[in-house]
Amino acid sequence: MNVIVCVKQIPDPAQVGELDPSDNTLKRDGKLILDESDSYGVEMALQLVGTAGSGEVSLISMAPNGEVSGLRTALAMGAAKAVLVSDPELAGSDALTTAKILAAATKRLGDVDLIIAGTESSDGYTGTVPEQMAEVLGLPSVTFAKSVAVDGDTLKVDRQTENGYDEISCTLPAVVSVTAGVVEPRYPSFKGIMAAKSKPVDAVTAADLGVTPVGWAGAGQEIVDVASAPERAAGEVVEDDGEGYLKIVEFLDKLKVI
Amino acid sequence: MTVSNVWVFAQGADGAPTTGTLELLTKAREIGSSVTAFVVGDAGDLAAGLGEYGATKIYATGDIDGHLPGVAGAAAMKAVIDGGDSPDLILFPQNYEGRDIVARLSVKLDKPVLTNNTDIAVAEDVVIATTPVFGGTRMVSTTFTGGGPFLVVFRPKSFAAESAGGPAAEIVSAPVGDIGATGGAKVQAVHVEEHSGPKLDEANIVVSGGRGLGEAEKFEMIEALAKTLKGAPGASRAIVDAGWVPYSYQVGQTGKVVKPTVYIAAGISGATQHMVGMKGSKNIIAINKDKEAPIFGVADLGIVGDVHKVLPKLIEALQAR
Numbered sequence A: 001m002n003v004i005v006c007v008k009q010i011p012d013p014a015q016v017g018e019l020d021p022s023d024n025t026l027k028r029d030g031k032l033i034l035d036e037s038d039s040y041g042v043e044m045a046l047q048l049v050g051t052a053g054s055g056e057v058s059l060i061s062m063a064p065n066g067e068v069s070g071l072r073t074a075l076a077m078g079a080a081k082a083v084l085v086s087d088p089e090l091a092g093s094d095a096l097t098t099a100k101i102l103a104a105a106t107k108r109l110g111d112v113d114l115i116i117a118g119t120e121s122s123d124g125y126t127g128t129v130p131e132q133m134a135e136v137l138g139l140p141s142v143t144f145a146k147s148v149a150v151d152g153d154t155l156k157v158d159r160q161t162e163n164g165y166d167e168i169s170c171t172l173p174a175v176v177s178v179t180a181g182v183v184e185p186r187y188p189s190f191k192g193i194m195a196a197k198s199k200p201v202d203a204v205t206a207a208d209l210g211v212t213p214v215g216w217a218g219a220g221q222e223i224v225d226v227a228s229a230p231e232r233a234a235g236e237v238v239e240d241d242g243e244g245y246l247k248i249v250e251f252l253d254k255l256k257v258i
Numbered sequence B: 001m002t003v004s005n006v007w008v009f010a011q012g013a014d015g016a017p018t019t020g021t022l023e024l025l026t027k028a029r030e031i032g033s034s035v036t037a038f039v040v041g042d043a044g045d046l047a048a049g050l051g052e053y054g055a056t057k058i059y060a061t062g063d064i065d066g067h068l069p070g071v072a073g074a075a076a077m078k079a080v081i082d083g084g085d086s087p088d089l090i091l092f093p094q095n096y097e098g099r100d101i102v103a104r105l106s107v108k109l110d111k112p113v114l115t116n117n118t119d120i121a122v123a124e125d126v127v128i129a130t131t132p133v134f135g136g137t138r139m140v141s142t143t144f145t146g147g148g149p150f151l152v153v154f155r156p157k158s159f160a161a162e163s164a165g166g167p168a169a170e171i172v173s174a175p176v177g178d179i180g181a182t183g184g185a186k187v188q189a190v191h192v193e194e195h196s197g198p199k200l201d202e203a204n205i206v207v208s209g210g211r212g213l214g215e216a217e218k219f220e221m222i223e224a225l226a227k228t229l230k231g232a233p234g235a236s237r238a239i240v241d242a243g244w245v246p247y248s249y250q251v252g253q254t255g256k257v258v259k260p261t262v263y264i265a266a267g268i269s270g271a272t273q274h275m276v277g278m279k280g281s282k283n284i285i286a287i288n289k290d291k292e293a294p295i296f297g298v299a300d301l302g303i304v305g306d307v308h309k310v311l312p313k314l315i316e317a318l319q320a321r
């Protein structure tokens, strides 16, 4: 079973985000890391391939400046190889363009049974890329997967819903987006980290993939304004001296909700 | 060209349109001269409610035979558009179905999507949608550079639903047609989690617990307090991911958006992704042992203390009344 995982490389979310004043896009110039949202997909793919007993996990990523740090993390977890799409022309790409690029990148990896992505990225969180990729590739898809198993040539997915979950069966190949927490991502071992250094990363441009236009020109959308939102003022903060709960009772009383 | 023909992807629950649908219809009415609701499934039960809130026409796919709404809904919309009724703007809710349909449709139409919005302004043919970033501290306004149909997705509770007192809307069939290989996913069984008390996103009072509770069993305190206040229990993602409570409890960017009269956050740090889901609450009470916790920055009343000490006393005091 061959599985492709879409992994986004993003600025460390622990750092406060910043917009580039020149074009109002999210700054992505520092070192990038593997989006935690995608570490679940990598783990899921490794487990599925492990259970199948054959095949491999490949990665695809679109990132600026030939960034591979996040890819190396996923390779160290156990993925076999990666395709990296990096191209200055891609700056400002919207979700649709990203999906077209990623869909084209999958073609460089030959036959694939399953494509896994996160339900939403930590920095972009459009949550549309996986389903858009599926449509570009003409594949079925199941979003918000909270458990995934392969049964012969059928995929069994529990899909999160508003009120619980649905059991879905799906033909392969397919695209699946997984929610956070579905599996426990493994930590790369020392051996894995060393091995990752020599695993192949196929670096390509948008033109190599035959996708145009890209970046701002292809995005079809433009930021016209960035403003500060009105801040919500902090109220009273009190230390609990054993009677703190009375403050809450008083507060609720004043609001006439009790 | 002006933006006049506006569609809303409409959903129903328990035989009536969802609150989210009514919110979008209310906004659509303000923008467009003609408002159409698009329903994936049967619309019979919904015609009165959708009409009341301003839809004059309903496209409905009818039964989708176990297919997922994303594939079926996008195919049906595309067929109507190809048939000659092309909307200028389609409003979608930011939820499972809305997101899946808009994603597929964007590829079919080769049009970009603006997601995560909380507001929209339209002047002639220019559409500007606004989305909060960095946990709602900055507002980014974006416009389309090409032509429509413009696809815009909104967070729940972005608009207040107001009835227009309209008559039941006319239902027009919008069949799904052939979806080929994309139709390979089918629903085999539906599981519904039992719920008592008010729904999380409709409750007047929400009591949420986070990792500060220490262990899964302690969530009982949150449930007891919510019950005493006739409110709904909620949670941070940390404890949903840890498996303490189901995902349907999650408040925040990837969970529910709540705007209750009172939101009580117990043992929750106040990560930006949590705050975008509750910052709109009218009153916020936070209990956290760390006085530097970001949640205190938005709380009207903050108690610096241990949830294991404060909550039991609070529950007891309220139950005694």
Ligand SMILES: Cc1cc2nc3c(=O)[nH]c(=O)nc-3n(C[C@H](O)[C@H](O)[C@H](O)COP(=O)(O)OP(=O)(O)OC[C@H]3O[C@@H](n4cnc5c(N)ncnc54)[C@H](O)[C@@H]3O)c2cc1C
Residues within 6 Å of the ligand: A013, A036, A037, A120, A121, A122, A123, A125, B209, B210, B211, B212, B213, B214, B235, B236, B237, B238, B239, B250, B251, B252, B253, B254, B255, B256, B266, B267, B268, B269, B270, B271, B272, B273, B274, B277, B287, B288, B289, B290, B293, B305, B306, B307, B308
């Ligand atoms: C893409 C993405 C989407 C996300 N979406 C969401 C979302 O929808 N909703 C969401 O909630 N999060 C979301 N998150 C996660 C978010 O970033 C935080 O990790 C999460 O909200 C933290 O949960 P928490 O506050 O319970 O835990 P922590 O951040 O660990 O905070 C626990 C708090 O409890 C306090 N505490 C500890 N012990 C006690 C005690 N005895 N008494 C009182 N206080 C105590 C601590 O001081 C601390 O402030 C998302 C993250 C990403 C990357």
Ligand SMILES: Nc1ncnc2c1ncn2[C@@H]1O[C@H](COP(=O)(O)O)[C@@H](O)[C@H]1O
Residues within 6 Å of the ligand: A006, A007, A008, A009, A037, A038, A060, A061, A062, A063, A095, A098, A102, A116, A117, A118, A119, A120, A121, A122, A124, A125, A126, A127, A128, A129, A130
């Ligand atoms: N630039 C990218 N490179 C690789 N995968 C991506 C990229 N952007 C989005 N994805 C995938 O799509 C998922 C959803 O992203 P988004 O639609 O941006 O919320 C992510 O979790 C990734 O799996």
